[in-house]
Amino acid sequence: MSALLGRLGGWCARHGRIVLALWVLLAGLLTGATLVWGRPVNNNVAIPGSDAQIAHDLMREGFGPGYDVGGTVQLVLYTADGTLLEKPRKKAVEKALDELRRVPNVAKVETPYRMGGIAANMQIGMIVVRLGSVEGVSPTESARQLTAAASPPLTEAGIEVVPANPGTPADKEIKSGTSEIIGLLIALLVLLFAFGTLVAALIPIFTAVISIGVGLGVIGLLGHVADVPSTAPVIATMIGLGVGIDYALFLLSRYRRLLAEGVPVVEAVRQTISSSGGAVVFAGGTVIIALSALMLAGFPVLTALGWITGISVVCAVLTSITLVPALLGILGHRINALRMPFFGRSGTDGSGWARLSDWVAGRPWRVLLITTAVLAALTVPAAGLKLGSLDDGYGDKNTPYRRAYELLEAGFGPGANGPIIVVAKVGEQVDEDDKIVSTVKRRIERVDGVSYVMDPQINENGRSLLIQVLPDYAPSDARTIDVVKAIRALDIPGVELHVGGKVAGLADASDQIVERTPIVVGVVVLLSALLLLLAFRAPIIALKAAVMNLVSLGAAFGTLAVVFSVGLGSSLIGMDPPPSVEGAYLETLFFTVPIERYVPLMLFAVLFGLSMDYEVFLLTSVRQAYARHGDNRRSVAEGLGATGRVITSAALIMVAVFTAFIAYPDPLVKVFGVGLAAAIAVDATIIRGFLVPSTMVLLGRWNWWIPRWLDRILPNLAIEGAEETAERPVREPDLAATAR
Known part of the structure; x- marks a missing residue:
C-alpha cells in the first residue's frame, strides 16, 4: 500500500494546481448545490419493536391530527398582574386563538379555558395547537411561527407567551459558527507554535476547511434520499475539523523534516505520503470503523449519526493524501516562508520530547506504576456516572424553552413538562359511558407517582383510548421511568396497554442501546485490532492498543462523572441550575446534571x-526505527521523541476544537465537549507519552512477534515506506532478551 500511496502523492505534487482546482471546484459545487436544493433533515426517532413505538403508531389511528412526533405545539401563557380570567385578557386570548387558526398547517387549536388548561393560580395557562402535517416541517420553526402569530394581542394585554419545546432530543437545533471559528483560531495559534511559519500553519487549516465544505455538501444532498438528523452536520464538523487538521499536521511535520535533510521537493512529498500517508489512512479507517459500528445500536438517530459523521472522516483522509501533497508540491521550500517572531523553533528534532523519551525508556517499571495509579484515580469516579433524561430544566435561562419549562412546573407541577401518553386497545367498540373507560382511568390514577389523569379520548372506531398522565416528577427524574414501568405492568382484563411520550420513548431507546452495547463495543474493538494487525503485523501490539484505548475512555467517563454527576464543574462550564435547586447558594454552584443514556455509547x-489515531502515529514511528536497527528500547525512545511534539500539537488542536463547543448553551453539547476534550488530553499525554512507551520497553521483542502461520496468511499492508525501513523478520523472542 505504501508504494501506491507514494505514487499518488508524487503525482499530486507534480500536478498540484490541477488537484487544488478540482478540490476547490468540488467544494464550491457541493456548497452551491445545497444552497439551491436545500439541506433537508429527518429526525427519525422510531424505536422498532418497542412499546413506546407501538403507542405512537396507535396515536395516529383515528385520534385526529397532531399526534405525530412534533405535531403538537404548546404555547404557555403567563400574566404577573391579575389573572387570565379577567375580561380584557380573556378577550386578548380569544383574539390570539383566532390568529393561530389562520396559520397554515394548523388543524386544531385548543383554548386554555378548558378542563386542565389553566393553573390553580389562574395566572398560567396553556394553548395547545395541533398541526395538520409534520412532513418536512421543523418543530422549532413551527413553534416560532405560532408564537409570532399569537404574540401581538397577548403582549398588548400584558400576557407573556412562550413555546414549550415541541421536539425530541434529535430535533435540537445547534447553531454552528462561533464555536468552529474559536476552534480554528486556537488551532492556528497551536500550528504557529508548532511550525513557526504562517504558510505552514495555514495549510492544515485550509485543507480541513475544504474537507468540511465537501463533507457538509455531501451530507446536505444525502438528506434528499436518506434520514439526516439535524444534529449530524454539527457533530460531523466537530470530528471532521479535528481529524482534518491533525492528519495534515502529521504529514506536514514529516515533509519538513525530509526537506531539512536535503531531500528534493517532489521526492520528499512522495516519501511523506508513502510512509506517513499510510498511517493517516489506517488511522482514519479506525475512526470510520468505530463510527460505523453505531449502526448496530438499533437506534435510528445513532445509526445515522454514525455513518454521516464517517463521511467527514473519509473526506479528511482523502484531502490529506491528495490535497496536502498538491499544496506541498506547489509551495516547495516556500512552506517555511513568513516566519513569525516568537513562534516555533529553528530545530525540528523535538529535543524536549527526545529527553523525555530517553527518561521513560530508562525506567519503564516506575513509569508504568505511576501512570497506572494516575489513570486509576481518574477512572474511579466513572462508577458514579449518573445517566438519565436531560430535559429543558437544565437549559439556558435565556431561552424560551427554559422559561416555558419553569412556568409549566410552577403552574401544573413538574410532570407537566413530560406527560406520559397511555394508549389502551380494547376488545370491542366502546364509548365514553362504558365502564371499561372509567376503569382504565381509575386504575392509572391509583399508580404511585401519578399526579393527574386526563379524561380518555376515544378514537374513531371506538377500539382505542388515549389518556394523558401527569406524573409527580420531572422528565429528568429517574422516578418518572418507574411510573412508566408501573403503568405498563397494569393488568386490566380485556385491555392492552401501551405507554408512549418522550420519557417512555427515551427509556425504551436506552434499554435497547444498553442491550446492544456489548455488541457495538465488541465489534469496534475487534475490527480496530484487526486493522492494526494488518498495519503492523503484530498481534500483541494490536491487542495492547485496544486495551489502552479503553483505559483512556475510563478517564473520560471519570471526568464526566466529576463535572456532571458530582456537579463540581457544572457551573464552571456555564450551565444554569435547574429550578429544583435554586435558592441555596452552594447548590446553585454545585449541582448534578444527568447524562443522556445514549451518550456513553456515542462517546x-x-x-x-x-x-x-495517536496510537497509529506513534507506532508507525517506533516501527520504522525498529526496522532500521532492531533495538527495541532505542526504537521506542526514538519513536516517542520523533512524534511527541506532533502528537501533542495535534491533541492541543483537537482539545481546542472540542473545548470551544463547551461555550454553546445546549447542555448536551457541553457533555460531548467535556468528554471529548478530557479523553484526548489524557490519551495524548499520559497514555501515549508514558504508558504506551513504558509497556513497549518492557515487552521487548514481543512487541513485533507474529506466529509463522499468521504471518503467512496476512496480506502485506505494511504502512511504512519500503525504502526507509528495510523489512526485517521478527522471530519468536528469547524470553531472556525481552527487556532489551
Missing part, C-alpha cells in the same frame, strides 16, 4: 477511533 465510538 465510546468517537473516542475509540480518535484515540487510535
Whole structure:
C-alpha cells in the first residue's frame, strides 16, 4: 500500500494546481448545490419493536391530527398582574386563538379555558395547537411561527407567551459558527507554535476547511434520499475539523523534516505520503470503523449519526493524501516562508520530547506504576456516572424553552413538562359511558407517582383510548421511568396497554442501546485490532492498543462523572441550575446534571477511533526505527521523541476544537465537549507519552512477534515506506532478551 500511496502523492505534487482546482471546484459545487436544493433533515426517532413505538403508531389511528412526533405545539401563557380570567385578557386570548387558526398547517387549536388548561393560580395557562402535517416541517420553526402569530394581542394585554419545546432530543437545533471559528483560531495559534511559519500553519487549516465544505455538501444532498438528523452536520464538523487538521499536521511535520535533510521537493512529498500517508489512512479507517459500528445500536438517530459523521472522516483522509501533497508540491521550500517572531523553533528534532523519551525508556517499571495509579484515580469516579433524561430544566435561562419549562412546573407541577401518553386497545367498540373507560382511568390514577389523569379520548372506531398522565416528577427524574414501568405492568382484563411520550420513548431507546452495547463495543474493538494487525503485523501490539484505548475512555467517563454527576464543574462550564435547586447558594454552584443514556455509547465510538489515531502515529514511528536497527528500547525512545511534539500539537488542536463547543448553551453539547476534550488530553499525554512507551520497553521483542502461520496468511499492508525501513523478520523472542 505504501508504494501506491507514494505514487499518488508524487503525482499530486507534480500536478498540484490541477488537484487544488478540482478540490476547490468540488467544494464550491457541493456548497452551491445545497444552497439551491436545500439541506433537508429527518429526525427519525422510531424505536422498532418497542412499546413506546407501538403507542405512537396507535396515536395516529383515528385520534385526529397532531399526534405525530412534533405535531403538537404548546404555547404557555403567563400574566404577573391579575389573572387570565379577567375580561380584557380573556378577550386578548380569544383574539390570539383566532390568529393561530389562520396559520397554515394548523388543524386544531385548543383554548386554555378548558378542563386542565389553566393553573390553580389562574395566572398560567396553556394553548395547545395541533398541526395538520409534520412532513418536512421543523418543530422549532413551527413553534416560532405560532408564537409570532399569537404574540401581538397577548403582549398588548400584558400576557407573556412562550413555546414549550415541541421536539425530541434529535430535533435540537445547534447553531454552528462561533464555536468552529474559536476552534480554528486556537488551532492556528497551536500550528504557529508548532511550525513557526504562517504558510505552514495555514495549510492544515485550509485543507480541513475544504474537507468540511465537501463533507457538509455531501451530507446536505444525502438528506434528499436518506434520514439526516439535524444534529449530524454539527457533530460531523466537530470530528471532521479535528481529524482534518491533525492528519495534515502529521504529514506536514514529516515533509519538513525530509526537506531539512536535503531531500528534493517532489521526492520528499512522495516519501511523506508513502510512509506517513499510510498511517493517516489506517488511522482514519479506525475512526470510520468505530463510527460505523453505531449502526448496530438499533437506534435510528445513532445509526445515522454514525455513518454521516464517517463521511467527514473519509473526506479528511482523502484531502490529506491528495490535497496536502498538491499544496506541498506547489509551495516547495516556500512552506517555511513568513516566519513569525516568537513562534516555533529553528530545530525540528523535538529535543524536549527526545529527553523525555530517553527518561521513560530508562525506567519503564516506575513509569508504568505511576501512570497506572494516575489513570486509576481518574477512572474511579466513572462508577458514579449518573445517566438519565436531560430535559429543558437544565437549559439556558435565556431561552424560551427554559422559561416555558419553569412556568409549566410552577403552574401544573413538574410532570407537566413530560406527560406520559397511555394508549389502551380494547376488545370491542366502546364509548365514553362504558365502564371499561372509567376503569382504565381509575386504575392509572391509583399508580404511585401519578399526579393527574386526563379524561380518555376515544378514537374513531371506538377500539382505542388515549389518556394523558401527569406524573409527580420531572422528565429528568429517574422516578418518572418507574411510573412508566408501573403503568405498563397494569393488568386490566380485556385491555392492552401501551405507554408512549418522550420519557417512555427515551427509556425504551436506552434499554435497547444498553442491550446492544456489548455488541457495538465488541465489534469496534475487534475490527480496530484487526486493522492494526494488518498495519503492523503484530498481534500483541494490536491487542495492547485496544486495551489502552479503553483505559483512556475510563478517564473520560471519570471526568464526566466529576463535572456532571458530582456537579463540581457544572457551573464552571456555564450551565444554569435547574429550578429544583435554586435558592441555596452552594447548590446553585454545585449541582448534578444527568447524562443522556445514549451518550456513553456515542462517546465510546468517537473516542475509540480518535484515540487510535495517536496510537497509529506513534507506532508507525517506533516501527520504522525498529526496522532500521532492531533495538527495541532505542526504537521506542526514538519513536516517542520523533512524534511527541506532533502528537501533542495535534491533541492541543483537537482539545481546542472540542473545548470551544463547551461555550454553546445546549447542555448536551457541553457533555460531548467535556468528554471529548478530557479523553484526548489524557490519551495524548499520559497514555501515549508514558504508558504506551513504558509497556513497549518492557515487552521487548514481543512487541513485533507474529506466529509463522499468521504471518503467512496476512496480506502485506505494511504502512511504512519500503525504502526507509528495510523489512526485517521478527522471530519468536528469547524470553531472556525481552527487556532489551
